[in-house]
Amino acid sequence: MKRIAIIGGGISGLSSAFYLEKARAAGAELEYTLFESGQRLGGCMSSDRIEGCLVEAGPDSFLTEKPWAATLCGELGLADQLIGSNDAQRKTYIVVHDRLIAMPDGLMFMVPTRLVPTALSPLFSWSTKVLMARELLHPPRPMEDDETVAQMVERHFGPEVVDRLADPLLSGVYGGDAGKLSARAVLPRFVEMEEKYGSLSRAMLAAHKKMAQAAKKQPPRPLFTSLKDGMQQMVDAIVARLDPGAIRLRRHVRRIYPENGGWRVAIEMNGDERYDAVILATPANVAGELLDGVDRALASNLLDITYSSSVTVTLGYYKQQLSKLPRGFGFLVPRSEGTRMLACTFVHNKFPHRAPPDKGILRCFLGGARDEAVLGLSDEEMLETVHRELRDIVKLDARPIFARVYRWREAMAQYEPGHLARVEKIEKRVAEIPGLAIAGNAYHGIGVPDCIRSGMEAANAVAQLTPESQPARG
Numbered sequence: 001m002k003r004i005a006i007i008g009g010g011i012s013g014l015s016s017a018f019y020l021e022k023a024r025a026a027g028a029e030l031e032y033t034l035f036e037s038g039q040r041l042g043g044c045m046s047s048d049r050i051e052g053c054l055v056e057a058g059p060d061s062f063l064t065e066k067p068w069a070a071t072l073c074g075e076l077g078l079a080d081q082l083i084g085s086n087d088a089q090r091k092t093y094i095v096v097h098d099r100l101i102a103m104p105d106g107l108m109f110m111v112p113t114r115l116v117p118t119a120l121s122p123l124f125s126w127s128t129k130v131l132m133a134r135e136l137l138h139p140p141r142p143m144e145d146d147e148t149v150a151q152m153v154e155r156h157f158g159p160e161v162v163d164r165l166a167d168p169l170l171s172g173v174y175g176g177d178a179g180k181l182s183a184r185a186v187l188p189r190f191v192e193m194e195e196k197y198g199s200l201s202r203a204m205l206a207a208h209k210k211m212a213q214a215a216k217k218q219p220p221r222p223l224f225t226s227l228k229d230g231m232q233q234m235v236d237a238i239v240a241r242l243d244p245g246a247i248r249l250r251r252h253v254r255r256i257y258p259e260n261g262g263w264r265v266a267i268e269m270n271g272d273e274r275y276d277a278v279i280l281a282t283p284a285n286v287a288g289e290l291l292d293g294v295d296r297a298l299a300s301n302l303l304d305i306t307y308s309s310s311v312t313v314t315l316g317y318y319k320q321q322l323s324k325l326p327r328g329f330g331f332l333v334p335r336s337e338g339t340r341m342l343a344c345t346f347v348h349n350k351f352p353h354r355a356p357p358d359k360g361i362l363r364c365f366l367g368g369a370r371d372e373a374v375l376g377l378s379d380e381e382m383l384e385t386v387h388r389e390l391r392d393i394v395k396l397d398a399r400p401i402f403a404r405v406y407r408w409r410e411a412m413a414q415y416e417p418g419h420l421a422r423v424e425k426i427e428k429r430v431a432e433i434p435g436l437a438i439a440g441n442a443y444h445g446i447g448v449p450d451c452i453r454s455g456m457e458a459a460n461a462v463a464q465l466t467p468e469s470q471p472a473r474g
């Protein structure tokens with residue numbers, strides 16, 4: 001019987017446990033134990049019910065085009081619980097000098113694919129519009145070294161597009177800074193497009209045409225998918241499938257040591273246990289510390305992956321208090337505006353069933369790579385900041401009926417230039433060490449579907465399972 005320890009009970013570790021449990025139920029000779037240092041499972045995936053509203057503390061949905069989360073939900077019997085974002089209301093605004101300006105139609109991520117709405121948009125100055133027109137002539141260019149997203153976007157469209165689009169969009173996804181994130185790791189399609197077409201706009205136009213043809217053949221899918229009762233529903237459904245005796249909460253793993261062809265797992269205040277294999281589903285910097293006595297070079301590569309922290313502040317209102325808000329999913333705030341708020345989602349528009357008809361929910365994001373200090377604010381200071389900034393940006397003076405602050409310390413891995421090469425080194429070394437696998441948001445994608453895929457692949461690797469019906473890496 002192979003004994004496997006999973007360290008970390010966020011969605012990555014839970015996915016490993018689920019796929020090991022599935023293999024065990026199908027007859028694989030294995031047993032697993034999941035160690036989680038906190039009091040609950042799910043890591044930063046957690047939902048609360050307040051005043052009839054569904055409040056997401058961490059992720060609120062996942063990208064529909066990445067299959068692993070929806071596939072897992074299907075396996076958990078939750079297919080009928082999946083809901084799509086209300087894309088009829090999919091408008092996002094950018095704050096420019098305290099005013100909301102809608103992102104022009106046809107903008108795909110930060111690349112214009114429709115000339116007229118971009119040319120007429122007050123979001124960009126005339127000099128940027130001229131750069132955008134000239135970009136259509138950009139020659140193909142192989143990228144030898146990695147560069148930052150800001151460098152790449154600035155080469156194509158100029159600094160204003162970095163400030164007003166690239167930076168705010170990336171701080172929404174990674175809590176990151178376009179000036180520090182790797183173009184190869186974060187925008188691999190842009191790198192390929194530049195190599196093939198030169199111009200990102202021309203490449204996007206070609207991709208857009210293909211997508212429009214494909215869309216004619218199948219009904220449109222929502223951009224984001226979530227669960228009726230929140231992301232916590234996925235956590236609860238996984239936990240319900242696991243052997244309760246295999247879950248150890250409040251067990252902080254301090255170190256792991258190779259021993260007699262297996263592993264000794266040292267648990268703080270709870271002695272050591274022996275396993276044949278270990279899955280490290282913790283943040284990479286924790287995995288680095290755990291492996292320090294095993295392989296210095298591997299540990300140091302893991303420790304080199306940096307993290308940013310973030311804070312979400314969710315505010316509930318009566319609908320009539322929000323009458324001045326425009327339609328849409330919310331707004332992003334460029335750094336140059338000088339606010340602490342990075343973004344705000346109008347949750348009741350994005351997922352209407354998350355609030356009763358008479359209520360609305362605003363979810364504000366703060367922190368990120370350039371503002372770790374925000375974690376030091378008290379809840380009162382945080383709420384004061386958010387109220388002041390909402391008053392300035394959307395003229396919202398009303399006090400909410402409820403407010404919740406969630407702090408996420410070092411939760412978002414930052415894919416800095418050289419990330420892909422570093423991960424390749426890490427994975428090569430991990431594959432050479434028998435009975436060891438890693439999973440989490442630090443390697444091949446930060447979103448929930450990528451974490452699920454990483455947990456599944458780690459389970460397959462340590463149990464030497466052959467993936468049968470599982471979707472291939474995309």
Ligand SMILES: Cc1cc2nc3c(=O)[nH]c(=O)nc-3n(C[C@H](O)[C@H](O)[C@H](O)COP(=O)(O)OP(=O)(O)OC[C@H]3O[C@@H](n4cnc5c(N)ncnc54)[C@H](O)[C@@H]3O)c2cc1C
Nearest residue numbers: 008010011012037043044058059060253440441446447448
């Ligand atoms: C505010 C926020 C919003 C987000 N929004 C979205 C979104 O809308 N869509 C999306 O797809 N993604 C989103 N993400 C990203 C996504 O949620 C995360 O990348 C993902 O949940 C990370 O899961 P994980 O299991 O890898 O890590 P974590 O959730 O960090 O879990 C790691 C676990 O390991 C435990 N642990 C650490 N050290 C030890 C130890 N030594 N011993 C035992 N246990 C240990 C921790 O307690 C923790 O529970 C968001 C993230 C945040 C923070």
